[in-house]
Amino acid sequence: MxxxxxxxxxxxxxxxxxxxxxxxRLSEVLMGWLTGPFRRTGDGDSASxxxxxxxxxxxxxxxxxxxxxxxxxxxxxxxxxxxxxxxxxxxxxxxxxxxxxxxxxxxxxxxxxxxxxxxxxxxxxxxxxxxxxxxxxxxxxxxxxxxxxxxxxxxxxxxxxxxxxxxxxxxxxxxxxxxxxxxxxxxxxxxxxxxxxxxxxxxxxxxxxxxxxxxxxxxxxxxxxxxxxxxxxxxxxxxxxxxxxxxxxxxxxFWPEADQTYREFELDESKPVQLTRISLHNQNGDPATSFSCDEPIGIDMQFEVRRDIAGVYGYLEFVRADGLTVLVSDSQDLASNPFTTLQPGRRTIRITVPPRVLGHGEYSIYLSFASKRAETFQVDLPGNTLAFRVSDLLTARGDNRGGVVSTLLEWKPIEA
Amino acid sequence: MRVDSQPRASVEFPRMSTNTSTEDLTWFGRRTVWDSINVMEIGRFRSLIWQFALRDLKVRYRQTLIGALWAVIQPVVTMIVFGVLFSTLDGRPTTSGLPYPVTSLCALIFWQFVATSVIAATQSISMNAQLVQKVYFPKIILPLASMIPPLVDLAIAAVVLCGVMIWYGIGVSLQILWLPLIAAGLFLTALAAALWFSAMNALYRDVQYTVPFLISIGLLVSPVTYELTAVLERMSPGLQFLYCLNPFVGLLSLIRWSILDTPFPPLVPLVVSGIGTTILLLSGVYNFGRMERLFTDRV
The missing domain is CATH 3.40.50.300 (P-loop containing nucleotide triphosphate hydrolases)
Structure with missing residues (x-):
């Protein structure tokens, strides 16, 4: 059937x-015809x-x-x-x-x-x-x-x-x-x-x-x-x-390898700015891959800044295991984009996800760095870098909570 | 250098079911030149040709102040300018003895059609680049459709020609019956030029600046503001041959013959021009078919 x-x-x-x-330009074509009248043009299989x-x-x-x-x-x-x-x-x-x-x-x-x-x-x-x-x-x-x-x-x-x-x-x-x-x-x-x-x-x-x-x-x-x-x-x-x-x-x-608290990247001199190391840590500064909904999630990104990087910005996604992008962050979101002022050398940028934002589940950190002014738009594309897990340990509903975020709301009686 | 030569073989997937009927599929692979002018395929898209033509007409008349009048002003003014020029220089642009306005306007309105349609068609593919990359249709439709509004202009200008002929008391004879055939030939020749230019312009934008120049030269080297025999009798045989290679020479003379009953154009120039016309037509179609596949990837 x-x-x-x-x-x-x-x-x-x-x-x-x-x-x-x-x-x-047409003139180049005409020159081409004049200089190489017997060159095959049909399928452009020329070696150049x-x-x-x-x-x-x-x-x-x-x-x-x-x-x-x-x-x-x-x-x-x-x-x-x-x-x-x-x-x-x-x-x-x-x-x-x-x-x-x-x-x-x-x-x-x-x-x-x-x-x-x-x-x-x-x-x-x-x-x-x-x-x-x-x-x-x-x-x-x-x-x-x-x-x-x-x-x-x-x-x-x-x-x-x-x-x-x-x-x-x-x-x-x-x-x-x-x-x-x-x-x-x-x-x-x-x-x-x-x-x-x-x-x-x-x-x-x-x-x-x-x-x-x-x-x-x-x-x-x-x-x-x-x-x-x-x-x-x-x-x-x-x-x-x-x-x-x-x-x-x-x-x-493309899910990053589990239980890695940091990852390092091979140096590539051609990139004006490059992510060389990314690591996860908890509020005490200790490396971690497992977090409670009630603690902040710290992400440290180490960069090798080689040349003028005006116009560069960072793009970050927290992608949940089922493919849903839960949160997107752009280094230009807030008034100052830190990349515009980074001097050449080894620099570190820290992102902290506040408590009670991400819901329970497994996440991957996807990263991309681009510049509208660079010759090639993409400056550095680390992609999915590290994975971590978030669990809701303190509320009664815990990890049975549906939805995407774990923010707690107050149920407050008000006088009529 | 080549990044990757012939791709490596990929995984073969198991067939979903064994007794499937696949013989009634229509197959598509690399296009051949002749796919571009497949008349059946173009016919299936005729409503699209009309919609594009209608769009161009509406947009043009909505944006212009004098609208249809423009179709009349251009040939009439050209006729007056050349008339004055020829009489000042003591030239003899005609041999038929017809009043200059009649013989000149008769060819001018058809030349005007060639000029406007070729210029419009040249940009038809580059201006619809967005569309070309988002939907499928035979690309030849674009130059074809952009030649329809100039046809409307021609019809309007023809009314004026009729008026001028009546004013001078010039009637038509039976050979007017050949006009549809000759006009169809002129349309095809203009289409052939349009196919060349629109295909080239899709890839090299400087073509659109070259075409108006070629058109203005064309007006001078075609029997438009003068009659064919009037120039031929003053040319050396070599020059005659070169002149007659112009694909429009024969057709424009024939138009004058069919409408104004001027003597039938001399046979040899007619044949030479006919050869020019045929070469232009075949090469235009062939080149368009060859280049069509590049439009989506490189417009």
Whole structure:
């Protein structure tokens, strides 16, 4: 009974990389022609070019009605795979077979033109996404009602707020009903309410027997929506299996080794600033990997500052074992970003998580350092560095407490 | 240096079920040049062509002060300027004996179509770069759709030409029936040029600055403000040959022949120009097909 609707065979995609594109200006091309008239230009296999494979020999089969989550780190090839399957870009090697009409949603408001009215844009965007005129006409009222923009139908979209544009864009996309839907998580932008509506709509479509491929970083939405999961790693399909099995494997794959109170990193002279050592300690300054909800968690980060590091900032995530990012911290959150004033040499920065913030559970510390002014945006990427455990020892509910945070609230009677 | 040559073989996954039907899948691999001009595929996207054309028309007329009038002003002013110029210099731009405004305007409105459509189409892919990277459609749709608004301009200008012809008391004869075919040829030739320029401009932005220059040269080296025979009789054979290689020479002369009943253009220049037209068409289509795969990765 299970029909194959997508089948990828040895799909590969190669990109050219490097700062210098083969030719950026016509004059250079003409010079190229003049100086090397017999050089092969077709596939650019000349030795001077740097290429990399964004996808390598990817094989998988999707059956009718499957909802497949595509997971993997940044740059693993997830978006490239979606682009190949929606035929936006061609595979460099291999082939894939598709049965049925494909609709791809890789951004909200695809094809919108700012000068046109809401009404005109519904038709334009609908057509761009692959709907026929009569299909749009038939669902027009539904689309407008879903977006809640009845009053602004004849206003140019340029006068819409960004929220209104996103609502209209999603309303059009949500009423596209192809046999196979390809969705990128970028759809889930906007406020929480909108994200919920997005996911609800995708889940409705999923439960109505449509085939869906969805890329997401949120393991929680993947597990809620999907029955299958494809895990990409460096462009290769590492695992294609039942969603729970794949997500479990994925999450444990990058979990830091347990019971390490510190970690040191190999020196790399090319980085202007580098995290060389990270350690965990309790309020007495003793190394620790296990904490009570009622004590502060200390994280010491030692840096090697080598050059001017203006514009550098740090980014930290506390990721819970199920993949949920519980807390994000940015060194620019508070008025002064310490990195702007660090002098060259060995420097230490301390972060303290106050008591009763993180709930019980296991956490990983994910770290990234970047600069908008550096040649390569990423300055240092330690990634998941250390793991620690938090337990709720003092309250009656203890580790049976649900939710995410462990903050205690007072239940206070007030005089009427 | 190459970071990675041919990728290594990856894990084969066990098939989910053994008796699955896969023969009714449509397969896609590397695109060939001919995929780009697959007429069936383009036909499936015809509603998108109309939507893009409609978008361009609406946006243009909403942002301009004189709107459709612009389509008339340009050829008329060009006609007046060249008319005055030729009479001041004591030139002889015609051999047919027709009033200059009629013979000049007749070719000018079609040249105007070529000029505006090629310029619009040149930017069609780079201006829709965002779209090209987010949805699939045959890319040829973009230059094609951007040539439709200039067609509307042509229709408006044609009304003015009719008025001028009536004013001078010039009627049409039976060979006007050839006009649709000749005009279709002109459309295809302009499309061929548009395919060249739009594909090149997607990768090299300086093309869009070059095209207006080529167009203004084109006006001078095509029989637009003068008649073909008027220049040919004063050229050496070598120059004649070079001149006639211009793919638009034959078509513009034929347009004049079909509308104004001027003598049929001389055969040899017609054949030479026809060869030019064919080369432009085939190479334009081929080059577009070859470059199309680069648009998404490198626009």
């Amino acid at each position: 299970s029909d194959v609707v997508i089948r990828a065979e040895q799909v590969g995609k190669q990109f050219r990389i490097g700062k210098k594109q083969p030719h950026s 070019e740097t290429t990399f494979w964004a996808l390598k020999n990817v094989n998988f089969e999707v059956h009718k009605g499957d909802v497949v989550g595509i997971i993997g780190r940044n740059g693993a090839g997830k978006s490239t795979l979606l682009k190949v399957l929606s035929r936006i870009t061609e595979p460099t090697s291999g082939r894939f077979g598709i049965k049925g009409r494909v609709g791809s949603l890789l951004e909200v408001g695809t094809g919108f033109h700012q000068e046109l009215t809401g009404r005109e844009n519904i038709y334009l965007s609908g057509t761009v996404l692959g709907m026929q005129r009569h299909e749009i006409a038939a669902r027009f009222d539904e689309i407008v009602a879903f977006a809640g923009l009845e009053k602004f139908l004849d206003t140019p979209v340029k006068r819409y707020s960004s929220g209104m544009q996103v609502r209209l864009g999603f309303a059009v996309a949500a009423h596209l009903q192809p046999e196979i839907l390809i969705v990128d998580e970028v759809l889930a932008v906007g406020d929480a309410e909108f994200q919920r509506k997005c996911l609800q709509k995708i889940s409705d479509v999923a439960h109505s027997g449509h085939t869906i491929l969805i890329v997401s970083h949120s393991m929680i939405s993947i597990q809620r929506l999907c029955n299958k999961c494809l895990w990409l790693e460096d462009g290769t399909a590492t695992m294609y299996d039942d969603v729970n099995a794949a997500v479990d494997k994925y999450l444990t794959s």
